[in-house]
Amino acid sequence: MVDLEQFASLVDELEADPGSRLDPRLRALFGDLIDQQHGAIGRVVASEQEPAGSHSFYFWANEEQRSLDVGHIVVGFSEDAAVIGVVDEPRRYSDLRSFLDDFYDRQIEEAIESQTISKRPEILVFEVTVLRTKHERDDVDSHRPVIAGPVYYATREAIDYALGKHEFAGAPIAALLHTNGNYERDEVGNVLVDEKGYDVFQRSPIWIDEHYLLGPEAGHANWTGQSGLATKTSHVQFLTSAVFQRMRGEGKKVAALMFNVKGADLIWLDKSAVPDDELRDAYDAAKFKPLSDADLEAYDALDLEIEPFTNLRIFAPFKPGQQPSTDKVMLGSFGEKSRLNTLRDNPAETSCLYPVLWSIRPLLAMPHKVFERNDLDDKMWGLISELRDDQRITSLKSLLKRLDEALMEIEENGGSEWHGHHKFTILKAKNRFYGLPSKFGGLVTEGEVDFGNLPQVDSSFTDQEVRVVDIAHCNSNVQELLVASTVNRLWQLAERDELGVDKLIIFVDELNKYAPGGSEGALRDTLVDIAARGRHLNVVLFGAQQFRSKVESEILGNCGTSFYGRIGDEEIINSSYRSLSETTKSELLGLRKGRLLIRHAHFRSPLFGSFPRPPVISGSEGQRVFNDPKRIVGSNGNLANAGVSNPSDALYFLLKRLSPDERINRGIVRTEAEGLTDAQVQQICLSVEQQWNKIRDTSAARRMTPWTIIKHQIQEAKRMNSLG
Amino acid sequence: MVTASYAARQLAVQRQVNRYGLDLRVIRAGEPLELTYANGGAGVDDGTSNRPEIEWIEDAQRVVRPVDRTETVPIRDFLDGAQRTIPRFVGTTFPVVESICAAAVLEREPHGVGQVCAGTMDFQAIWILPHNCGDGEIRRFRAMLEEQGIEIRDPLGDAGPELLDDYSTMEQRIYAVAMEARAEHEERVYRKWCELYGDAGDWIVLDGRLRSGNSTAIGLVKSFSRHYLTGPSAAELYRMPEAHRTAAFRMFKRAGGDPITAWYLRLRDASGLDPRHGLVRIEVSGEIDSATEIDAISAALLAERSPRATGDDRWATLLYPIYHLEQALKRYLDANTRGWDAAS
Numbered sequence A: 001m002v003d004l005e006q007f008a009s010l011v012d013e014l015e016a017d018p019g020s021r022l023d024p025r026l027r028a029l030f031g032d033l034i035d036q037q038h039g040a041i042g043r044v045v046a047s048e049q050e051p052a053g054s055h056s057f058y059f060w061a062n063e064e065q066r067s068l069d070v071g072h073i074v075v076g077f078s079e080d081a082a083v084i085g086v087v088d089e090p091r092r093y094s095d096l097r098s099f100l101d102d103f104y105d106r107q108i109e110e111a112i113e114s115q116t117i118s119k120r121p122e123i124l125v126f127e128v129t130v131l132r133t134k135h136e137r138d139d140v141d142s143h144r145p146v147i148a149g150p151v152y153y154a155t156r157e158a159i160d161y162a163l164g165k166h167e168f169a170g171a172p173i174a175a176l177l178h179t180n181g182n183y184e185r186d187e188v189g190n191v192l193v194d195e196k197g198y199d200v201f202q203r204s205p206i207w208i209d210e211h212y213l214l215g216p217e218a219g220h221a222n223w224t225g226q227s228g229l230a231t232k233t234s235h236v237q238f239l240t241s242a243v244f245q246r247m248r249g250e251g252k253k254v255a256a257l258m259f260n261v262k263g264a265d266l267i268w269l270d271k272s273a274v275p276d277d278e279l280r281d282a283y284d285a286a287k288f289k290p291l292s293d294a295d296l297e298a299y300d301a302l303d304l305e306i307e308p309f310t311n312l313r314i315f316a317p318f319k320p321g322q323q324p325s326t327d328k329v330m331l332g333s334f335g336e337k338s339r340l341n342t343l344r345d346n347p348a349e350t351s352c353l354y355p356v357l358w359s360i361r362p363l364l365a366m367p368h369k370v371f372e373r374n375d376l377d378d379k380m381w382g383l384i385s386e387l388r389d390d391q392r393i394t395s396l397k398s399l400l401k402r403l404d405e406a407l408m409e410i411e412e413n414g415g416s417e418w419h420g421h422h423k424f425t426i427l428k429a430k431n432r433f434y435g436l437p438s439k440f441g442g443l444v445t446e447g448e449v450d451f452g453n454l455p456q457v458d459s460s461f462t463d464q465e466v467r468v469v470d471i472a473h474c475n476s477n478v479q480e481l482l483v484a485s486t487v488n489r490l491w492q493l494a495e496r497d498e499l500g501v502d503k504l505i506i507f508v509d510e511l512n513k514y515a516p517g518g519s520e521g522a523l524r525d526t527l528v529d530i531a532a533r534g535r536h537l538n539v540v541l542f543g544a545q546q547f548r549s550k551v552e553s554e555i556l557g558n559c560g561t562s563f564y565g566r567i568g569d570e571e572i573i574n575s576s577y578r579s580l581s582e583t584t585k586s587e588l589l590g591l592r593k594g595r596l597l598i599r600h601a602h603f604r605s606p607l608f609g610s611f612p613r614p615p616v617i618s619g620s621e622g623q624r625v626f627n628d629p630k631r632i633v634g635s636n637g638n639l640a641n642a643g644v645s646n647p648s649d650a651l652y653f654l655l656k657r658l659s660p661d662e663r664i665n666r667g668i669v670r671t672e673a674e675g676l677t678d679a680q681v682q683q684i685c686l687s688v689e690q691q692w693n694k695i696r697d698t699s700a701a702r703r704m705t706p707w708t709i710i711k712h713q714i715q716e717a718k719r720m721n722s723l724g
Numbered sequence B: 001m002v003t004a005s006y007a008a009r010q011l012a013v014q015r016q017v018n019r020y021g022l023d024l025r026v027i028r029a030g031e032p033l034e035l036t037y038a039n040g041g042a043g044v045d046d047g048t049s050n051r052p053e054i055e056w057i058e059d060a061q062r063v064v065r066p067v068d069r070t071e072t073v074p075i076r077d078f079l080d081g082a083q084r085t086i087p088r089f090v091g092t093t094f095p096v097v098e099s100i101c102a103a104a105v106l107e108r109e110p111h112g113v114g115q116v117c118a119g120t121m122d123f124q125a126i127w128i129l130p131h132n133c134g135d136g137e138i139r140r141f142r143a144m145l146e147e148q149g150i151e152i153r154d155p156l157g158d159a160g161p162e163l164l165d166d167y168s169t170m171e172q173r174i175y176a177v178a179m180e181a182r183a184e185h186e187e188r189v190y191r192k193w194c195e196l197y198g199d200a201g202d203w204i205v206l207d208g209r210l211r212s213g214n215s216t217a218i219g220l221v222k223s224f225s226r227h228y229l230t231g232p233s234a235a236e237l238y239r240m241p242e243a244h245r246t247a248a249f250r251m252f253k254r255a256g257g258d259p260i261t262a263w264y265l266r267l268r269d270a271s272g273l274d275p276r277h278g279l280v281r282i283e284v285s286g287e288i289d290s291a292t293e294i295d296a297i298s299a300a301l302l303a304e305r306s307p308r309a310t311g312d313d314r315w316a317t318l319l320y321p322i323y324h325l326e327q328a329l330k331r332y333l334d335a336n337t338r339g340w341d342a343a344s
Helices: A004-016 A024-033 A099-107 A156-162 A232-250 A277-285 A293-302 A360-364 A378-389 A396-413 A423-434 A476-495 A522-536 A553-557 A582-589 A619-626 A649-658 A666-672 A678-695 A706-722 B002-020 B136-148 B161-165 B167-200 B231-238 B291-305 B320-337
Strands: A040-045 A056-061 A073-077 A081-093 A123-135 A150-153 A172-183 A201-209 A221-224 A254-260 A312-317 A328-330 A353-356 A448-450 A466-470 A503-508 A539-545 A561-564 A595-600 A607-610 B054-056 B064-066 B075-090 B095-108 B114-116 B122-128 B203-207 B217-221 B244-246 B249-252 B259-266 B279-285
Touching: A024 A073, A024 A081, A024 A156, A056 A073, A056 A081, A073 A123, A073 A156, A081 A156, A081 A582, A123 A156, A150 A172, A156 A201, A172 A232, A172 A293, A172 A595, A201 A293, A201 A595, A221 A232, A232 A254, A232 A503, A232 A539, A254 A476, A277 A619, A360 A378, A378 A423, A396 A423, A466 A476, A476 A503, A476 A522, A476 A539, A522 A539, A522 A553, A582 A595, A649 A666, A649 A678, A649 A706, A666 A706, A678 A706, B002 B136, B075 B167, B075 B291, B075 B320, B095 B167, B095 B320, B114 B320, B122 B167, B161 B167, B167 B203, B203 B291, B203 B320, B217 B291, B231 B244, B244 B291, B259 B291, B279 B291
Parallel strands: A221 A539, A221 A561, A254 A466, A254 A503, A312 A353, A312 A466, A328 A448, A503 A539, B075 B203, B203 B217
Antiparallel strands: A040 A056, A040 A150, A056 A123, A073 A081, A073 A150, A081 A123, A172 A201, A172 A607, A561 A595, A595 A607, B054 B249, B064 B244, B075 B095, B095 B114, B095 B122, B217 B279, B244 B259, B249 B259, B259 B279
16 A cells, blocks of 8 residues: 555645655755746656657646746756757647547537536646756866756756856857846845736846957847848947947947938937936927836846947938039038938038038949949049049049030040040930939039048048938938948958947948848948958948848858847748747737847857846937927027027037036037037038047047037137127 | 565566566456456446345336436546456466556546546556466465465456366456456545545546445546346337436445445437437446436536547546546556556
């Protein structure tokens, strides 16, 4: 006979805690990896059909574990190791042999009660994909499958281990926030409760390795997902902020180049998502949706500050037809920023705005980008080559003049050729060159361009600088030319080690447009080159696109980190996604905003995580708060319209950009600049920046600050005003 | 642990057989006798050849009547056993059999899913071989089992040794002994349940006939070799529609024993099928004799028809919780007999 008392106590024990039979040795070895206070959540099962393996295993879940779900991280055990994995496919089993059985059960017999007294037992079985195994010996890399036994939720320590944080070569960068099914507890073990009365789940950062994101071990990141639903741009902003903060902490210099291709997406990156007291009313009036408590808590959990990119520079070509067309365009004193082709045109907010303007010279170096393929025959190439070599041609005007002279020379000599070029070729070239200012509207001027001391889009960077090239409202000719040219020139800077920073991030949205799979082209070649060699030259590519399957595979193959947002069913059937499990694909089809799947070089399996809203105001909100004409206050100082900004605020924002630690508030700057005209403020901005750039790295910077220069310039302007 | 002690005992038996140098004719991969006798073989029902007299409690002129389902009794517990009776050796002209049995009570939790009642799961293992026989090796084997303290039952009983020459008859008698041992084992489990949980006032369904009086126990006999109704009453019984019952009657299974109230109940429609389809006999304490109580018990059992035990051929009369418990017990037996030549 069996010892009934012993059996009863065993059953009670198992009912109370399926994990109570965890080997005490394993508990002692790996106790810090499992949430012991929560207790076991299920038991490992392995059958003939579905055995436990090195890379996956199954467990049935305790009925009480209502919070257990796909994406949670759990721990099982092999003989001498803890096996940490992520919960994947769930399946609920009952003993019903077919659906019809249930139908007949209820429909065929008479008067069977709708609510049956007994219920078929159902068990919920989860498949777990193994992330990492921690053996009791550090020198053993174990791949032994789990054995039947209890399964626990993973603690933060376990999650960090599973993500390989202990093997990181560089600094850990928080990419996403993982939420598990177990709870946060206070010192005495009580579950923490949020303001709504809900139990607070355990959250832990999903770290990625700096050396695998920014190089040199691996590099690059890629985002994919449906437009408007996948939150790609938001996460790029979030991750860039995380990178900037971490690199600052590490004492390394970093900068980012971004191309704004849609609306106002990236042109308000210098505006915080948390308004200061002065701006709170303005944010409210513009119906800005503040960061939620969950967002704020997420920043805390990720140990990140909510800070905007104060060192922002925006470069934009001119609006079509508004580019200067004098013989020599002197941009060193350029102040008419309303002529630039960007939505950020509030005069108070344009101190960080700079023009992009090309003379004919750079275009002569890339005729394949400038002219249609059919126009570029051998004769045309020959003529362009001759013109390119002619150092007297410095502008479109001088080029057209030279062609006119050639035609005249043919006319006078009575022949049909000039320097071996046929008259008709010259006529064709003149026609095509003449149309260039129109074809590249706003980018190309007829004159010669002199930038003076003005920063240029392809110059070296300063630490923590975010440089945005706004091409959202340009035609596709300008967009492609500007992206290709800027990336190529910065790549050349990198090859010469003249970036000015330790790491440069280049963010290119719509990658499927600029580097489509199987295509040819200079930009595609450059992006492939960056993907292949960039990590060694301190340039990393952050690419985003709606259709991953349409992007050049060499670029994707070199990405050490990939993020997936919501993906459409037409796209997800492509081979680019074949390594994802069916459950993961199904999740991706309906992934909510703010949640992404991440694959990283250190992770054995992809993981879902969430992230808070970016630390900066969104583009459309930025437009409403800072650029709405109804809210902009004129230079008369009338603040009655709940104004956000005053033209003199341009000086304030310039000051914050040049000297972030300066403790001068907006009111002081406004008072100081009172009485100045908009034009004078713009001129002072330009002058101050140029002056500061000259002295910032010299001993003079110890005697002068941007604020002292601004005050000096204001006094000078006021003095001029008083002289009439 | 249950498994460990049983397995250890098996190992000890085998070692002893080897040590004693017994020359037993082993039956490898012998089929469990349940496969041969489970569907109404000898002794499946009462185990007696005499049909007891019955005394009608309700109007015998109206044998069949619909079940009044306005009230039900609260059934919460279900008792069942599972058994493996396996020929292990051959004596001169008879099999030597080992029979193992597990029994338990399943308690239906408030949310409807059943769970084995803590402390009720019990396991029994016996050997069935004749006390007196001419086979010297079997006699030595028996002595060895007795030395080990293992329970042994004699299939001959009061019968003469001439039966030993009839292999088939011996096999039937052995199976009947195994069934009786199982019934006794279930009875022990039932008493244990009464001891642990009997005060709660819950009703319990016993899979099989009622062996002892308890005012809240219901014996559910699913298959039977004989009926207590004869003549016109039996004819009405076979035509009885679904959700109808017969008039209740009282009987004494043993002289001087407690009276038992019994009736037949049609759980499912048998139109066009075997007239016994969905037919069960209900046995309760003789204290229960009012039509209201009998209807309430019948109504409670009718409510148990869903979900169906679709995984079992006996689904028409097998209550789901009993099926659930059987599954648990069979797995339990599987786990205990893993490695036997003939167990699975």
